[in-house]
Amino acid sequence: MARCLAGECSPEESIQLNELLAADVDLKADYDTLKWLMYDKCESTPEVDLKDKFNRISRRLEEDGLM
Numbered sequence: 001m002a003r004c005l006a007g008e009c010s011p012e013e014s015i016q017l018n019e020l021l022a023a024d025v026d027l028k029a030d031y032d033t034l035k036w037l038m039y040d041k042c043e044s045t046p047e048v049d050l051k052d053k054f055n056r057i058s059r060r061l062e063e064d065g066l067m
Contacts, residue, residue, distance in 0.1 A: 001031065001066055005038060027064070030057045 003009040004017050021028040033053050 001034075001061070005035060027060065030060050033057060 001017060004014055009017065017031075021031055034057050037050060037054070
């Protein structure tokens with residue numbers, strides 16, 4: 001996931017990630033939030049909300065053994 005977000009993943013890794021995201025709606029939502037945080041840089045979300053989202057994503061990645 002991190003390699004794809006950084007634009008460093010191989011085509012095979014991209015396919016694998018897309019399959020994982022298609023199979024898990026919650027993981028897809030977390031991935032979309034992380035991508036939004038990294039690239040859209042929208043300032044309309046309060047900082048506290050961003051911290052909560054980041055912590056939720058981090059916990060999920062750890063639980064899934066991806067981090």
